Amino acid sequence: xxxxxxxxxxxxxxxxxxxxxxxxxxxxxxxxxxxxxxxxxxxxxxxxxxxxxxxxxxxxxxxxxxxxxxxxxxxxxxxxxxxxxxxxxxxxxxxxxxxxxxxxxxxxxxxxxxxxxxxxxxxxxxxxxxxxxxxxxxxxxxxxxxxxxxxxxxxxxxxxxxxxxxxxxxxxxxxxxxxxxxxxxxxxxxxxxxxxxxxxxxxxxxxxx
Numbered sequence: 001x002x003x004x005x006x007x008x009x010x011x012x013x014x015x016x017x018x019x020x021x022x023x024x025x026x027x028x029x030x031x032x033x034x035x036x037x038x039x040x041x042x043x044x045x046x047x048x049x050x051x052x053x054x055x056x057x058x059x060x061x062x063x064x065x066x067x068x069x070x071x072x073x074x075x076x077x078x079x080x081x082x083x084x085x086x087x088x089x090x091x092x093x094x095x096x097x098x099x100x101x102x103x104x105x106x107x108x109x110x111x112x113x114x115x116x117x118x119x120x121x122x123x124x125x126x127x128x129x130x131x132x133x134x135x136x137x138x139x140x141x142x143x144x145x146x147x148x149x150x151x152x153x154x155x156x157x158x159x160x161x162x163x164x165x166x167x168x169x170x171x172x173x174x175x176x177x178x179x180x181x182x183x184x185x186x187x188x189x190x191x192x193x194x195x196x197x198x199x200x201x202x203x204x205x206x207x208x209x
Contacts, residue, residue: 063168069203070173072098076126080164081205087160087173091126092138096153097197098122100175104201106194109150112143119143154195172199 037046047055068082076094078087089097099119100107107115120139127135141149158174165173178194 059168060171063166064172064200067169067172067199067203069205070199071205072101072207074207083164085164087164089157089160091130092123092142093153093157093160094126095119095123096142096150097157097175100195100197101204104197106178106196108192108194110145112145112150116140116143173197 034046037043037049050058068080070087071079071081073079076098078089078094078097079085080087096119099115099122102118103115112119116139119142120136123130123135123139138149141147142153143150154175158170161170161173164170175195175197178196178198
């Protein structure tokens, strides 16, 4: 009796043999292998092959097709257009959110002091009657890399969006983490730990003010 084929080995070997081909051809081969494993009721091997991190990334990618446009009204309310639902945030949380929305390239928390003026400007528009001294004190805390205030604000923003949608959709709207690797010369490697809103900006609609 012949031994049963090891489909995990077949899966990996097949993908390696196509590593020089186009992404479309690789996807086609992957689809065939997935169907074979599912026909054998071996989703366990399929999960083992792709790994949980990849599965989570695929779920996030799948959510992209169902994202609602985010409307910023003339009075700075945040509305999910698909459900006509408001994302309720206080002025200071909105100021932080709009700051990151204005910078699709992302911002490192340790460099927030460079955005102090912009953050104060946003905060003034959102809370025009607040005392300037109190406002500046709040912004100073938010831009201080040794203070936890900015993390607290980001957590509250995450909670507001997560209450209105599933976690994979919410990952596009929240201020999340994104690490980029940089190499200088032959030996120096450094990382930029950005905070970023990954929502495609074509889905952000600003009403005229």
